[in-house]
Amino acid sequence: MNHLDEKLTFKRGLTLKNRIVIAPMTTKMSFFDGVVTNDEIDYYALRSGEAGAFITAAANVHEGGKGWDGELGVYDDRFIPGLSKLAAAIKKNGTKAILQIFHGGRMTDSKVLQGVQPVAPSAIPAERPNAETPRALEEAEIYDILEGFKKATERAIKAGFDGVEIHGANTYLIQQFFSPHSNRRTDDWGGSLEKRFKFINELVDGVTSVVDRSGVKDFIVGYRFSPEEYEEPGIRLSDTLYLVDRLADKPLDYLHMSSNDYKKVSVSEEFKEKTILTYIKERVGDRVPLIVAGDIRTRKDVETVLETTDLVAVGRAILIDPHWTQKILDDKESLIRTELFHYDREELRISNGVWGFLQMMMPERLK
Numbered sequence: 429m430n431h432l433d434e435k436l437t438f439k440r441g442l443t444l445k446n447r448i449v450i451a452p453m454t455t456k457m458s459f460f461d462g463v464v465t466n467d468e469i470d471y472y473a474l475r476s477g478e479a480g481a482f483i484t485a486a487a488n489v490h491e492g493g494k495g496w497d498g499e500l501g502v503y504d505d506r507f508i509p510g511l512s513k514l515a516a517a518i519k520k521n522g523t524k525a526i527l528q529i530f531h532g533g534r535m536t537d538s539k540v541l542q543g544v545q546p547v548a549p550s551a552i553p554a555e556r557p558n559a560e561t562p563r564a565l566e567e568a569e570i571y572d573i574l575e576g577f578k579k580a581t582e583r584a585i586k587a588g589f590d591g592v593e594i595h596g597a598n599t600y601l602i603q604q605f606f607s608p609h610s611n612r613r614t615d616d617w618g619g620s621l622e623k624r625f626k627f628i629n630e631l632v633d634g635v636t637s638v639v640d641r642s643g644v645k646d647f648i649v650g651y652r653f654s655p656e657e658y659e660e661p662g663i664r665l666s667d668t669l670y671l672v673d674r675l676a677d678k679p680l681d682y683l684h685m686s687s688n689d690y691k692k693v694s695v696s697e698e699f700k701e702k703t704i705l706t707y708i709k710e711r712v713g714d715r716v717p718l719i720v721a722g723d724i725r726t727r728k729d730v731e732t733v734l735e736t737t738d739l740v741a742v743g744r745a746i747l748i749d750p751h752w753t754q755k756i757l758d759d760k761e762s763l764i765r766t767e768l769f770h771y772d773r774e775e776l777r778i779s780n781g782v783w784g785f786l787q788m789m790m791p792e793r794l795k
């Protein structure tokens with residue numbers, strides 16, 4: 429079993445001081461064009477210094493991949509100065525800074541894109557109210573997006589981050605290529621499971637080779653995935669076991685399972701005996717460190733999860749109590765604040781947009 433205050437060294441040499449990672453969480457605080465704001469830097473600085481690593485909010489690698497207003501941008505060199513300040517703010521007191529890189533695909537709309545139609549593997553809208561029908565990407569555009577991920581990685585290195593996390597989870601473009609719901613292509617980029625993996629395969633190879641060719645020391649690459657979809661057809665756990673099996677053989681430093689509950693059991697009849705996390709761990713083995721997020725709130729949760737994984741990722745608990753990590757490490761759990769009304773929104777540096785989202789997601793914890 430892994431201990432929460434034990435160090436962990438990744439394949440590419442980076443060492444984390446403990447096993448707690450702050451989960452990627454959108455702040456909705458960047459300027460309209462994706463440039464980092466001072467408020468955003470304050471938000472990160474308030475929460476940094478205790479956890480082993482802090483994964484930033486998703487940053488879009490391509491102008492057409494912007495998912496929402498207030499999102500970080502990393503699709504141009506002009507973002508580097510702001511991102512450098514952000515990395516420096518996170519890295520105080522030894523917390524490592526990981527930039528999450530992504531493209532929203534069909535999970536955006538033409539309002540956010542200022543009149544431009546969203547793009548996706550195929551012209552199939554998401555199953556959500558008012559979803560717009562995206563335009564299917566041309567092959568040249570696919571290569572352009574893959575290039576965007578590589579350039580974003582170069583920028584993360586220049587800005588002083590300790591790594592990037594490829595956001596292959598939560599229904600965004602990377603997952604859309606793997607999903608039989610959003611990917612109905614009949615060319616090399618869609619169809620069989622193998623072909624639906626092609627985009628991810630090229631993406632991971634591209635990003636890892638940028639890092640390894642750059643000569644940067646101790647810079648890591650992680651990959652985040654969501655294990656299941658509810659759409660019909662959709663990604664099932666059997667697909668994800670194939671995915672993690674392929675990814676575990678790649679030069680990645682970690683795999684990160686995105687979930688809202690680490691104890692969740694699969695929707696598939698053939699995988700009901702254990703939790704999804706257990707099946708994933710069994711398939712990955714010790715080939716690559718595994719992280720999971722999903723309703724980890726107590727020291728007991730952390731210890732239970734670390735029996736299976738190498739690291740835990742914690743989101744909402746650290747939004748509500750910026751010093752959650754230190755209280756867990758010091759075994760002072762009774763001091764943890766679990767209800768947002770202990771604070772006001774400005775003290776927590778939480779934007780209006782995220783505050784509203786939290787009220788929707790967890791009203792019982794808000795006043």
Ligand SMILES: Cc1cc2nc3c(=O)[nH]c(=O)nc-3n(C[C@H](O)[C@H](O)[C@H](O)COP(=O)(O)O)c2cc1C
Binds near residue numbers: 597686
């Ligand atoms: C306000 C908010 C913003 C989020 N933004 C992102 C994001 O940008 N990228 C991502 O991969 N996950 C995002 N998530 C999901 C979290 O990383 C995490 O998986 C989820 O909140 C479950 O963990 P928790 O129960 O510890 O909060 C977000 C969650 C919240 C609450």
